[in-house]
Amino acid sequence: QLQLQESGPGLATPSETLSLSCTVSGGSISSSSYYWGWIRQPPGKGLEWIGSIHYSGTTYYNPSLKSRIAIFVDTSKNRFSLRLSAVTAADTAFYYCARVAYIRSSWTGFDYWGQGTLVTVSP
Amino acid sequence: SYDLTQPPSVSVSPGQTASIPCSGDKLGDKYACWYQQKPGQSPVLVIYQDNKRPSGIPERFSGSNSGNTATLTISGTQAMDESDYYCQAWDSSTVVFGGGTKLTVL
Numbered sequence: 001q002l003q004l005q006e007s008g009p010g011l012a013t014p015s016e017t018l019s020l021s022c023t024v025s026g027g028s029i030s031s032s033s034y035y036w037g038w039i040r041q042p043p044g045k046g047l048e049w050i051g052s053i054h055y056s057g058t059t060y061y062n063p064s065l066k067s068r069i070a071i072f073v074d075t076s077k078n079r080f081s082l083r084l085s086a087v088t089a090a091d092t093a094f095y096y097c098a099r100v101a102y103i104r105s106s107w108t109g110f111d112y113w114g115q116g117t118l119v120t121v122s123p
Numbered sequence: 124s125y126d127l128t129q130p131p132s133v134s135v136s137p138g139q140t141a142s143i144p145c146s147g148d149k150l151g152d153k154y155a156c157w158y159q160q161k162p163g164q165s166p167v168l169v170i171y172q173d174n175k176r177p178s179g180i181p182e183r184f185s186g187s188n189s190g191n192t193a194t195l196t197i198s199g200t201q202a203m204d205e206s207d208y209y210c211q212a213w214d215s216s217t218v219v220f221g222g223g224t225k226l227t228v229l
Contacts, residue, residue: 037218039166039218039220046209046220046221046222046223047158047166047209047211047220047223048220049211049217049219049220052216060216060217061217062217062218063124063217096165096166106172107154107213107216108156108171108172108175109156109158109168109170109171109172109177109211110158110166110168110211111171111177113165113166113167114165115165116165
């Protein structure tokens, strides 16, 4: 059974760079059919896609966050990571990692999700 | 940027059919997905590519997508279906989520 687990600090200071990782177990991150994504959700609010990455390094980013984010993959550790720079209180959210299939030139949906990790941005 | 609009709330009586709409410009030309999220839990994919159900999702969940509106339909709604539901679409290779709909079963 595929499992995804987010890790990283639960607290960040305004203006700093937030780093989160997602470790994949029960399957390989290097499968050609899948992309790996980050989605966040401020407490009590809706979902916001941050970006997605393929093991080859191909990335897609949310245009509204593109200037502040970087997503990269480490196939040797079967994990992918997110860096979000210049954080503010507005970046306080649950951060989820998830898998999505891209098959026959069509996207499916995020079918496996991590449990999520709450990141609070506060002085 | 591409936007998806959902009603904040929908109510349904147990055993009846619930329909949750999601609207966006020419949404029918894109693939839509739907997620169920219960309090304190991660979202669960219930419909992908407009009308396909992942393994393990009950048959009472179905989807459609045409024109400017995608719809999640829950037939024979049960109390356990009371959740937040989010639509999601692909705009080229970027992901867009709707604002979410709280389904109340009463």
